[in-house]
Amino acid sequence: MSLTKDVLEKHLKDPAVFCCRRQKGLVISGADLEDPDLFEDMADAGLLALSKEGLTIEQVLGRKLETDTEALTPITAAMLDGINAESPEAKPESGSGTKSASGPEIKPEVKSGAAAGTGSGPASCRMIHVAIERLEGLKLDIPVGMETAIPQELTERTEKVLRTLKKKIFQVKDVIIADETSFQNGILKIDGKILKKAIKADPLVKDIKMDIIKPQQRHIYTDTIMDVCPIAAKAEGKLGEGVTNVLEGAVFMLTGVDEDGTQIHEFGSSEGFLDEKMFFGHPGCADPDDIIIRVETVIQSKTGMERRGPFAAHKCEDAVIQAVRDVLKKTAEKPKREELCRDIRKYGRPRVVLVKEIMGQGAMHDNILCPAEPCGVPGGQKNVDLGNVPLMLSPNEVRDGGIHALTCIGPATKEMTRHYFREPLIEALAEDDELDLMGVIFIGSPQVNDEKSFVSERLGAWIEALDAEGAIVTTEGFGNNHIDFISHIGQIGSRGIPVVGVSFCAYQGQLVVGNEYADAMIETNKDINGFENEVAGCSEICPNDAARAVQMLKNKMMGVEIKPAARKWSQSIIDRNNEILGLPREKIMDRI
Amino acid sequence: MKLTVVEGMQSEIFVPVTPEPVWTPLTKPLKECKVAFITAGGIHQKTQVPYDTSGDYSYRVIPSDIDTSKLMVTHGGFDNSDINKDVNAMFPLDRLRELVKEGFIGSLADEMYGFMGGGGNVDKFRNETGPEIARKLKEQGVDIVLCTGGCGTCHRSATIVTRCCEAAGMSCCVIAALPPIARQQGAPRITAPHVPIGSNAGEPNNIPMQTAILKDTLNFIEEADHFGMCRILPYEYRHNV
Numbered sequence: 088m089s090l091t092k093d094v095l096e097k098h099l100k101d102p103a104v105f106c107c108r109r110q111k112g113l114v115i116s117g118a119d120l121e122d123p124d125l126f127e128d129m130a131d132a133g134l135l136a137l138s139k140e141g142l143t144i145e146q147v148l149g150r151k152l153e154t155d156t157e158a159l160t161p162i163t164a165a166m167l168d169g170i171n172a173e174s175p176e177a178k179p180e181s182g183s184g185t186k187s188a189s190g191p192e193i194k195p196e197v198k199s200g201a202a203a204g205t206g207s208g209p210a211s212c213r214m215i216h217v218a219i220e221r222l223e224g225l226k227l228d229i230p231v232g233m234e235t236a237i238p239q240e241l242t243e244r245t246e247k248v249l250r251t252l253k254k255k256i257f258q259v260k261d262v263i264i265a266d267e268t269s270f271q272n273g274i275l276k277i278d279g280k281i282l283k284k285a286i287k288a289d290p291l292v293k294d295i296k297m298d299i300i301k302p303q304q305r306h307i308y309t310d311t312i313m314d315v316c317p318i319a320a321k322a323e324g325k326l327g328e329g330v331t332n333v334l335e336g337a338v339f340m341l342t343g344v345d346e347d348g349t350q351i352h353e354f355g356s357s358e359g360f361l362d363e364k365m366f367f368g369h370p371g372c373a374d375p376d377d378i379i380i381r382v383e384t385v386i387q388s389k390t391g392m393e394r395r396g397p398f399a400a401h402k403c404e405d406a407v408i409q410a411v412r413d414v415l416k417k418t419a420e421k422p423k424r425e426e427l428c429r430d431i432r433k434y435g436r437p438r439v440v441l442v443k444e445i446m447g448q449g450a451m452h453d454n455i456l457c458p459a460e461p462c463g464v465p466g467g468q469k470n471v472d473l474g475n476v477p478l479m480l481s482p483n484e485v486r487d488g489g490i491h492a493l494t495c496i497g498p499a500t501k502e503m504t505r506h507y508f509r510e511p512l513i514e515a516l517a518e519d520d521e522l523d524l525m526g527v528i529f530i531g532s533p534q535v536n537d538e539k540s541f542v543s544e545r546l547g548a549w550i551e552a553l554d555a556e557g558a559i560v561t562t563e564g565f566g567n568n569h570i571d572f573i574s575h576i577g578q579i580g581s582r583g584i585p586v587v588g589v590s591f592c593a594y595q596g597q598l599v600v601g602n603e604y605a606d607a608m609i610e611t612n613k614d615i616n617g618f619e620n621e622v623a624g625c626s627e628i629c630p631n632d633a634a635r636a637v638q639m640l641k642n643k644m645m646g647v648e649i650k651p652a653a654r655k656w657s658q659s660i661i662d663r664n665n666e667i668l669g670l671p672r673e674k675i676m677d678r679i
Numbered sequence: 680m681k682l683t684v685v686e687g688m689q690s691e692i693f694v695p696v697t698p699e700p701v702w703t704p705l706t707k708p709l710k711e712c713k714v715a716f717i718t719a720g721g722i723h724q725k726t727q728v729p730y731d732t733s734g735d736y737s738y739r740v741i742p743s744d745i746d747t748s749k750l751m752v753t754h755g756g757f758d759n760s761d762i763n764k765d766v767n768a769m770f771p772l773d774r775l776r777e778l779v780k781e782g783f784i785g786s787l788a789d790e791m792y793g794f795m796g797g798g799g800n801v802d803k804f805r806n807e808t809g810p811e812i813a814r815k816l817k818e819q820g821v822d823i824v825l826c827t828g829g830c831g832t833c834h835r836s837a838t839i840v841t842r843c844c845e846a847a848g849m850s851c852c853v854i855a856a857l858p859p860i861a862r863q864q865g866a867p868r869i870t871a872p873h874v875p876i877g878s879n880a881g882e883p884n885n886i887p888m889q890t891a892i893l894k895d896t897l898n899f900i901e902e903a904d905h906f907g908m909c910r911i912l913p914y915e916y917r918h919n920v
Contacts, residue, residue: 354755354797355733392759437680448876449758495755497733497798521682534757534875535917536857556680566756566797567831567876570859573694592692595734595798599835599860601694608692619798621733639690641682650689660689667687 098123099145099174102137103162113152115167120144121159127654135159146170244435250328251429252483254319255422257415259336262299262378268410270418275337277380277411285406289399293346294385297407300340302376305362310342310383311350312357312365312623313400313495315372316504319461319488320412327430327484331461332415335423337378338505339408343400346388351397352451355621357498364498365623366613366676371506372624382407394449394471401455401493405464412460430483433523437556437644440525441516442546442579444562444572445502447475447531451495456480456529461488462504469493475531475538477546482517485510485527496564499614499625500591506624511633512559512589519637525553530575532568539571547578555579557644559636561589561628565596565619573600580604585643589636591626593617593656607649609636610661615677617656622676631670635661638668698865700906701842705823705850709897712822714778715788717812717844719796719837720762720769720829720879721754729753730795736803738794738812743787747772756797756830757877761918765883769827774880774889783894788819796828796836804836809843817847823900824851825893827879831860838864850900854879854892858909868903870896873915882916 094117101123109119123144126135141161151168164170260273268278279297286295300307316339323329342358343351350356357364367375382404390396446452447470456478459466470478480489490507516524530546533539550558558579562572572590579586581604589609592598594617598605611632614620642649653660658675665673705712721730723739730737732755741750750770752762761768770793778784792812796804816824824844828837834857845851845867855861856879858871872881872892881889892914899910 352755356755389763392755393763394758394760437682450760452758534856534877535873536859536871537873565832567834567857567860569831570857588692590692595800596832597801598692598695599831600863605692605694606690608690608694610691619733635688635691638683638685639688642684642686642688644680645682645684647684647686650687652690652693654693656693661691664688664691667685 092117094122095120095144100143102126102141103144103147104135104137104141105156105158105160105162109152110155111152115147115150115152115162117148137161138163140164142170143173145174244433246434247432249430249432249481250483251427252328252487253330254426254428255322255330255332256335256424256426257332257418257420258423259334259378262337262380264297264299268414270414270420273420275334275411277407281407281410285403288402288406291387291390291396291399292384292403293387295403296383298381300361300379300381302378307361308359309361309364309381310344310358311352312498313341313343313352313397314404314492314503315340315623316404316408316462316491317488317508318408318411318415319508320415321460322416326457326461326489327481327487331487332418334415336376337380338373339404340373340379340381341384341400341404342381343384343386343391343397345386345391345396349391351386351391351400352495352498354495355497355499355619357621357623364621366625369624369627369629370509370511371503371627392450394453397451397495398453398493401491402464409460409463428483428486430481433520436521436523438523438525438554439516439557439559439640440528440550440553440555441512442528442530442558442560442575444530444532444560444568444575445470446494446496446564446568447471448534451493452532453493454529454531455491455493457484457489458491462491462508463488464491467491470529470531473531475533475542477528477530477542477549479526479528481526482513482524485513490529494563497619498621498623499619500564500596500627502563502627503624506627511628511630512561512636515630515633515637516559521641522557525555530571532562532571536570539574543571543574543578546575547582550579550584551582555584557640558584558586559589559640560586563627565591566599569599573598573602573605576605577602585640587636587640587643589628589632591619593626595619597656606651607639607643608652609639610656612656613673613675615675620676625676629673631665631673634668634670635664695863697863698842701845701865701867702906703845703848703850703867704904705900707822709784709901710782711785713786713788713820714775714784714823714825714897715791715816715819715821716770716772716775716825717792717794717840718770718827719794719799719833719840720827720877721752721795721797722750722762722766722770722793723753725749725751732795732797734798734800735795736800736808738792738808741770741791741793743772743775743789743791745772754795754797754829754833756833759877761878761883767889768878768880768883769829771880771889771893774886774893777890778893784897788816788821790815790819794836794840796833797830798832799836801835801839804839805843809840812840813843813847813849816844816849821849823897824849825854825896826851827854828857829876829879831857834860835864837861838866841866852896852900854896862907862909865907867906868900869909870899870912871909872912875916875918878916878918881914885916888914888916
């Protein structure tokens with residue numbers, strides 16, 4: 088292939104290599120040269136060997152070829168009538184507004200933002216951004232209406248609180264299985280007899296057990312970890328507002344096998360010693376000091392990979408949790424602290440949306456949305472039954488346990504129920520004073536390709552109707568859901584809306600599809616070899632990932648260049664991005 | 680708009696490009712061809728060691744005269760209920776034997792191969808498993824290789840192995856539930872019925888649909904004249920899990 092003008096401009100400092108055989112006498116132009124972006128592939132395939140004597144593209148353009156030369160040959164001084172001088176400045180960037188079309192073009196583009204490529208200066212000035220094709224390299228940024236002063240803010244930065252949620256946090260000092268359920272003086276007692284009632288919640292559950300795992304007892308065998316669920320109960324109001332009582336220091340953990348002993352969560356199972364099979368402290372996981380209330384279920388033989396089986400296990404666990412919620416609702420204990428979560432419309436700041444792709448393909452690829460109780464099961468709707476279409480939740484609804492996760496999709500990359508209860512991206516966006524987070528869109532990943540397109544196009548229509556100015560798209564898992572993920576990014580990006588993607592890809596989950604809008608991407612892998620390592624919660628979205636995603640979105644919205652990804656996953660790039668943002672180094676799992 | 684920016688960030692995830700074309704044209708009529716079917720959808724004999732569902736690049740031999748009731752699926756990437764009902768939904772061996780009887784194709788390879796492509800190690804499939812399956816099929820005199828995948832990374836693994844077979848001199852087609860992945864990963868030919876992952880070869884126990892998908896795919900192999908062609912097949916099945 089030959090180089091188009093805009094590709095050429097990006098690569099003036101890269102090696103010059105003939106794309107096809109060329110004959111003596113040729114005056115070299117971009118049409119004769121191979122795209123440097125392909126060099127690595129070609130070198131891998133043994134098609135190309137770059138030479139130290141090789142010249143750069145800017146050194147050869149317009150020069151005459153003195154000898155017949157084969158395709159994919161680096162151009163050296165010996166082949167030419169002379170060499171152009173190298174330009175002193177760094178690799179030129181192609182600014183926004185330039186076009187590859189030939190002939191003069193003046194394209195004024197009015198942006199309600201600062202000049203592209205700069206982040207300082209009088210922000211909020213309206214600028215006319217002009218790029219003139221014939222005068223290469225010239226860029227002008229001219230304030231709109233130079234004679235009049237433009238207000239610093241186009242719209243006044245006012246705020247409207249839409250709803251407030253108070254989370255009353257109660258510290259759990261100990262958990263005991265007893266003859267009654269109560270919460271007093273920080274001691275949570277759970278009536279052991281509740282299991283007899285809980286098992287009746289679904290006939291597919293054949294056995295259910297419960298035990299308590301203290302922080303110092305983590306080296307204990309566990310069946311695969313299906314979910315980690317916070318203990319939270321509505322004391323006043325409905326999901327997303329009013330008062331929710333939350334227990335701190337204790338969480339439920341659901342495990343399961345079928346009657347034949349087959350682990351329920353497959354695509355990598357996390358059964359084994361608990362201390363090796365959970366990334367303690369990650370958002371979806373138990374914290375190091377948490378007391379874990381383990382509910383172990385046995386479901387009907389061969390129903391583990393069918394939708395009804397795992398759901399039955401979640402239902403029965405929830406019946407146990409509900410007994411605790413009923414006590415927690417009415418507790419007379421004094422809360423340790425209170426947290427206020429507010430859904431705020433921040434006028435005068437760019438409107439952004441968080442899009443969370445969730446699994447939507449049946450067995451262990453499903454979620455319950457908006458249950459009656461925080462993180463509960465009854466009263467909620469399953470996204471698979473809803474056709475996986477995009478649904479909007481307010482940030483507060485999510486932070487109040489609006490999602491109960493039924494997903495498996497690989498222990499390390501799934502988002503468990505606790506993840507949504509303290510989703511780092513929602514926290515980062517909701518608390519960011521520069522952005523107006525409009526809401527969180529949940530969109531399921533259907534099993535059928537046509538349906539993937541359908542739901543993704545509906546997402547595009549939503550984003551357009553919302554007039555969003557920026558979006559972050561995340562997905563749990565990897566594989567076929569990346570079709571949807573990339574399509575969502577395309578739906579948003581093709582509408583001219585800056586978009587950042589967040590996913591586990593690394594080595595094992597490297598993208599199976601791609602498009603041109605997926606140029607600002609955040610990797611959530613925390614495994615040293617880039618694999619789904621079967622450690623629950625290892626590679627889910629963590630606070631560092633969220634911080635990078637938000638900053639990358641801001642950069643993209645302001646027109647600040649995001650360097651293209653390297654051709655292969657490398658932790659060093661992630662480390663460097665963290666370093667640039669002053670974030671702590673990410674803890675990487677290096678156990679086999 | 681006033682936003683804090685930080686210079687120097689780099690995108691962290693590579694977006695793939697489709698690999699080089701690989702192409703073997705079919706040179707004889709279907710009724711003279713020896714056909715093999717391979718699948719990345721986790722099919723194996725009940726007596727064999729199940730696949731490691733977190734990622735497994737080993738493969739299992741499936742004799743083409745085996746009773747299909749002796750086959751099963753081990754795959755965590757999709758709802759297995761369709762294959763549990765009828766293994767032909769992923770690995771349509773009964774239909775292929777009928778096509779031989781009917782004279783639509785010449786014969787079947789004695790040995791076919793199953794693997795579990797979900798989360799598949801790309802290098803291992805590209806450099807070890809794929810070439811080995813291709814060599815074994817070629818040694819059996821196979822002309823046509825058909826392949827199904829299950830989940831997304833399965834389609835990637837399926838396509839990698841299919842490309843190895845095409846490169847070894849057999850005409851191959853991926854029957855894809857997720858054609859974008861097969862296309863992006865460089866499948867030489869693709870047919871795509873409207874089916875969910877897990878039932879790539881047609882609705883369970885729907886013999887006419889399974890047969891039609893196979894026949895259309897085989898005809899397409901005869902007609903396709905260049906790399907990367909994709910034909911959407913007019914068969915639709917939705918399952919309500």
